[in-house]
Amino acid sequence: MKTTRNTAAKTAVLDIFEKSKTALSHTEIQKQTGDLCDRVTIYRILDRLVNDDIIHKIVNLDGTVKYAKCHHHAQRVHIHNHAHFSCEKCLEITCLENVKPSYIIPHNYKVNDINFTLSGLCPNCLNSNN
Amino acid sequence: MKTTRNTAAKTAVLDIFEKSKTALSHTEIQKQTGDLCDRVTIYRILDRLVNDDIIHKIVNLDGTVKYAKCHHHAQRVHIHNHAHFSCEKCLEITCLENVKPSYIIPHNYKVNDINFTLSGLCPNCLNSNN
């Protein structure tokens, strides 16, 4: 049986996610970990955390990939069907945990996962007029 | 004033989009054009077609980028707010022109664009049990 281990690098990455209010890219995590571990190691940690359902992957409209901590509620089966907001100005991505789209889809499609991303201006950038 | 020109490569790319029922990646287009033009030229053509609102860019859940022809309706201002379906098996991406999500978003966010992608099994792959 595959067990996941707690390593220094993994702990550090988790800590960074814990402290961040926004989603983080591989590059941003790498900057924060400094020379604690190799670039490849971070990729592998991110993969593992996604598999273990501890973080989820977010692909932005512009193609950039970020990750954010999962906030589990009482659900057993767990789809990341909340919305994400991507600010065009500060480029930050935040989870809108409570925003869930409703939609009607033709039968004969089987939906396993959904991605709902809104982009525009976040409250911070909307208020600052520059 | 910038005018866009009709070149052999651009015409070929448009033709490929016209014939395709699904969204196409840069690589797929390159395969179909063969050695008609350079790799870079295709990137530039795609950029121009997006700017001219003739095709739209679709970023999939897995981060792959594809493009599809725009089907304009009577709208003047034109947001690509329809849904896209991404099949996990055949990897094809199709536009669900009529599927539009409804949602409630906190005020103090300004939404300029939305991306709504569903993934799972398309009708074709759902029916074939293998």
Added chain:
DNA sequence: ATTTTAATCGCAACAATGTTGCGATAATAT
């Protein structure tokens, strides 16, 4: 029809992001 203009192209070079193989290291179970 010929000339002029500048949009487009091809090529080479570069950058960012992600993947893979493999021997070395180290977390966990025994």
Added chain:
DNA sequence: ATATTATCGCAACATTGTTGCGATTAAAAT
């Protein structure tokens, strides 16, 4: 304390996309 194997570091590679620049060429002007 030892054995097992998940994880790591490093090097090498793949893919995708970008940029600069001189050469072409579509389309406008003459």
